[in-house]
Amino acid sequence: MSDLEAVLAHIDADQPAALERLFALLRIPSISTDPAYLADCARCAEAVAADLAALGFEAAARPTTGHPIVVAHNRAAPGRSVLFYGHYDVQPVDPPELWNRPPFEPAVETLADGAKVIRARGAADDKGQFMTFIEACRAWVAVTGALPVPVSIMLEGEEESGSPSLPAFLEAHGDELKADLGLICDTGMWDAETPAITTMLRGLCGEEIVIRGASRDLHSGMYGSAAANANHVLARILADLHDADGRVTIPGFYDGVPEIPESLRAQWEALDFDVAAFLGGVGLAVPAGETGRSALEMIWSRPTAEVNGMGGGYQGAGFKTVIPAEARAKVSFRLVFDQDPEKIRAAFRDFVRARLPEDCEVEFHPHGNGRAVAFDTANPAFGAAQRALSEEWGRPAPFIGAGGSIPIAGDFKNRLGMDVILAGFGLDDDGIHSPNEKYNLACFHKGIRSWARVLAALA
Amino acid sequence: MSDLEAVLAHIDADQPAALERLFALLRIPSISTDPAYLADCARCAEAVAADLAALGFEAAARPTTGHPIVVAHNRAAPGRSVLFYGHYDVQPVDPPELWNRPPFEPAVETLADGAKVIRARGAADDKGQFMTFIEACRAWVAVTGALPVPVSIMLEGEEESGSPSLPAFLEAHGDELKADLGLICDTGMWDAETPAITTMLRGLCGEEIVIRGASRDLHSGMYGSAAANANHVLARILADLHDADGRVTIPGFYDGVPEIPESLRAQWEALDFDVAAFLGGVGLAVPAGETGRSALEMIWSRPTAEVNGMGGGYQGAGFKTVIPAEARAKVSFRLVFDQDPEKIRAAFRDFVRARLPEDCEVEFHPHGNGRAVAFDTANPAFGAAQRALSEEWGRPAPFIGAGGSIPIAGDFKNRLGMDVILAGFGLDDDGIHSPNEKYNLACFHKGIRSWARVLAALA
Incomplete structure (x- = not known):
């Protein structure tokens, strides 16, 4: 039996214990964006650091200006080094009443189709995912006493709240963290059978x-139509963001957004993406974005403007005929290719100001930014990882795009000069950021086995 | 000393006790729209009924399908009868953090300009106002042992939540309630010196x-722009409600909305309304409504569409990049002349449906309706009341319009065939429906004296 075979067998035998270790992490409500969970975030960081130390890593939860960052090194092996990134923080759970169980009391549930899933906030994003890597390391250490390559691990606690402390941390510790290759497990599979x-x-x-x-909420009878209504001003701004063809109307928004090369377009078309199933799975039917674009283009290679939250005036039970003094919105832009986040931010602010009545005011609060990023798949590590994944799953693993943003991947490339292999085992129906988030038990198990193989392939 | 002079002297001497009686009512948080205050509403109704019974009225808090309605009769006097209407329920207090004191712990405060005000939720709308009438009755009974005219009183507990129980109540008890004239104290003065x-x-x-x-909130990276965003759909609908000239765009909205007669326009122009002060008092400067209309027209004789509340997606601290599955808005229309509320409601629903993507759904919840109403000032009671008010305040009391809606005034006219004298002592800066609602002590005191005079004038 090869080392790898022995490691894979160990992983299979150790599944119940691995699941229990993941559950212990999922029980910690490490919601980074809400100050009420400050102590829980710290507790989560300490728990992961202690686990890594027990595995032979030199590990610590390092203080930052925000939540701690766990850094661990086990660089005893020879060869090209890797830096694995994950995040131990999770999204808020609201609306809590839509969960079918308490979000921080994980359990394995069996779905109607027989699939077993781990149900909890953070099951997929990102605790379940980063634990696939840690469990793979644990198995290598248990079976061979060592890791196949030099491994560093960095686990952030502010990914879900814009990573405010990360730039300074990378600036201060970049030399220590830098490796030959980055590894990130915060992305999805192509489908449930295909990594x-x-x-x-x-x-x-x-x-x-x-x-x-106005300086206060007004009575809509006494002031109705004569006084500016903050809801009206906001609704106008938000509605103006898109034209009738679904294009974003902010001047200069599409600067630095080329059409994708024909070769890539052909490769994506060959994936034969089932848009009806993609939208049907969430109760929708009609692609809502730019007229004439395929759904894969929309989510992989086109920029977006989405109103993630908005509110103003009376939202309680019943009715209250006020003219609200204040209304707010959280707007995010997904960026592609060479779009500059700070240019987009400035252009959006100008766009808002241009629609502001002269007796109204606006306040802006920035929330995180990151450029789009693309990696050079000619790097041989990509082929090695692709083969390892294909062997584990019995299907070729394609190179794909992703609509989500993982700013750290850009930081690894631009600040630390590393290419990054983004391999994750999430599925489209995991419900990350939504109520009833889940992670398939098969993804967890085969994810661990996948990383064990990738580590061997990189050696 | 005439009876009226003796009554006015009694009112002056009894002010501290009258204030204490009002405070007792203001301490009851009778928020009708919020089920959490059900018992408080009942308690408030019982307290008022008991007070009226002690004054010699045949009084009771009568059950309805919602909050009780207080009905009281003292019809011993000869002459033309009156039915006084008020409401003992109040608006919610949110946002509570903007109050300068607990909203249900009334106190007299002295403002920077020396004016003394009663600060509490309901101080002006409507507890302070309806108590001016009850205190006037109390003084007449105390001094003369009787009221100058037959008086009935009806105090509703659902005015701030659309009066759902009122139509059936009026239907069942119309014959009992009907009088020769309606009196309502839920409106404002022209200015602080002019009734x-x-x-x-x-x-x-x-x-x-x-x-x-979508069937659930979605991750804006995974689904961004391909999936319908409920916030975008709602913002588009709400923004479309008005055109660039501030006109409401719902088809048929202005049916039954004539220009006001030139004579009325001239009368309103003579009032020399200070629009800069009106808007400046609430931190605004630019009339926001229809281009080319005066502010008085906007608030008295033009219909409006106002978004009183809206919300969707993540509104908590920090940021959450969701595509919300759901978004809601509360929209109200102020109607004038012959606009039909149910036609407007139907036209609005069509307007919304016409802007709904085919894979989205909309749910409608109606909240109250009432036609606009105008009274015939040729009725001699109007002249009598006008003279009584002018005598008390030392200034002529004009006939004015009001932007607010008092559906009961229309019911009194249309269901019970009564003209209604709407005389109230509220001021524009009372902050009704807003934090820090107040009622000027002078308005309370002279309001009581005013009603004492009006009762004498109607005898």
């Missing part, structure tokens, strides 16, 4: 706007 | 809409 390596990621620019009109 | 009788009121039609897109 994939994501080689293109959209960037992100988030902005919160607060529109202020 | 007024409101002879035109706008109607109201409220509608809550719920837009549903």
Whole structure:
């Protein structure tokens, strides 16, 4: 039996214990964006650091200006080094009433189709995913006493809240963290049977706007139509963001957005993406974006503007005929190719100001930004990882795009000069950022086995 | 000393006790729209009924399908009868953090300009106002042992939540309630020194809409732009409500909306309304409504569409990049002249449906409706009341319009065949429906004296 075979057998035998270790992490409500969970985030970081230390890593939860960052090194092996990135923080759970169980009391459930899933906030994004890598390391250490390649691990606690502390941390510790290759497990499979390596990621620019009109809420009878209504001003701004063809109307928004090469377009068409199933799975039927674009283009290679949250005036039970003094929205832009997040932010602010009545005010709050990123698949590590994944799953693993933003992938490339292999085992129906988030038990198990193979392939 | 002079002297001497009686009512958080305050509404109704019974009225808090309605009769006097209407329920207090004191712990505060005000939710709308009438009755009974005219009183508990129980109640008890003249104290003065009788009121039609897109909140990276965003659909609908000239775009909306007669326009122009002060008082400067209309027209004789509340997606602290499955808005229309509330409601629903992507759904929830109403000032009671008010305040009391809706005034006219004298002592800066609602102590005191005079004038 080869080392790898022994490691894979160990992984299979150790599944119940691996699941229990994941559950322990999922029980910690490490919601980074909500200050009420500050202590939980710290506790989560400490728990992961302690686990890595027990595995032979030199590991610590390092303080930052925000939530701690776990850094661990086990670089005893020879060869080209890797830096694995994940995040231990999770999204808020609201609306809580839509969950079928308490979001921080994980359990394995069996779905109608027989699939077993781990149900909890963070099951897929990202605790279940990063634990596939840690469990693979654990198996290598248990079976051979060592890792096949030099491994560093960095686990962030602010990925879901814009990573405010990360740039300074990378600046301060870049030399220590830098490796020959980055590994990230925060992406999805092509489908439930087919793994994939994501080689293109959209960037992100988030902005919160607060529109202020009158100095207080007004009675809509006494002031109705004579006084500026902050809801009206905001609705106009948000509606104006898209034209009738679904294009974003902010001047200069599409600067640096080329058409994709014909070769890539052909490769994507060959994937035979089932848009009816993609939208049908979430109760929709009609692609809502730019007229004439395929759904894969929309989510992989086209930029977006989405209103993630908005609110103003009376939202409680019953009715209240106020003219609200204030209305707010959280707007995010998914960016592609060479779009500059700060240019987009500035252009959006100008766009808002241009629609502001002269007696109203606006306040802007930036929330994170990251450029889009694409990796050079000619790097032989990509082929090695692709073969390892294909062997585990019995199907060729394609190179794909992804609509989501993983700013750290751009940081690894641009700040630390590393190419990054983005291989994750999430599925489209995992419900990340939604109620009832889940991670398929098969993805967890085969994900661990996949990383065990990738580590061997990189050696 | 005439009876009236003795009554006015009694009112002056009894002010501290009258204030304490009002405070006792203001301490009851009778928020009708929020089920959490059900018992408080009942308690408030019982307290008022008990007070009226002690004054010699045959009084009871009568059950309805919603909150009780207080009905009281003291019809011993000869002459033309009156039915006084008020409401003991109040608006919600949110946002509570903007109050300068607990909203249900009333106190007299002295403003920077030296004016003394009663600060509490309901101080002006409507507890302070209806107590001016009850205190006037109390003084007449105390001094003369009787009321100058037959008086009935009806105090509703659902005015702030669309009066759902009122139509059936009026249907069942119309014969009992009907009088020769209606009196309502839920309107404002022209300014702090000048009383007024409101002879035109706008109607109201409220509608809550719920837009549903995907079956759950989606990740804006995975689905961004390909999936319908309920916030976008809602913002488009709400923005489309008005054109660039501030006109409401719903087809048929202006049916039954004539220009006001030149004579009325001239009268309104003579009032020399200070629009800069009106808007400046609430931190605004630019009339926001229809281009080319005066502010008085906008609030008295033109219909409006206002978005009183809207919300969708993540509104908590921080950022969450979701595509919301659901977004909602509360929209109300102020109606004038012959606009039909149910026609407007139907036209609005068609307007919404016409803007709905085919894979989205909409749910409608109606919230109250009432036609606009205008009274015939040739009725001699109007002249008598106008003279009584002018004597108390030392200034002529004009007949004015009002932007607010008091559906009961239309019911009194259309169902019970009564003209209604709308005389109230509210001021524009009372902040009704807003945080820090107040009622000027002088308005309370002179309001009581005013009603004492009006009762004498009607005898």
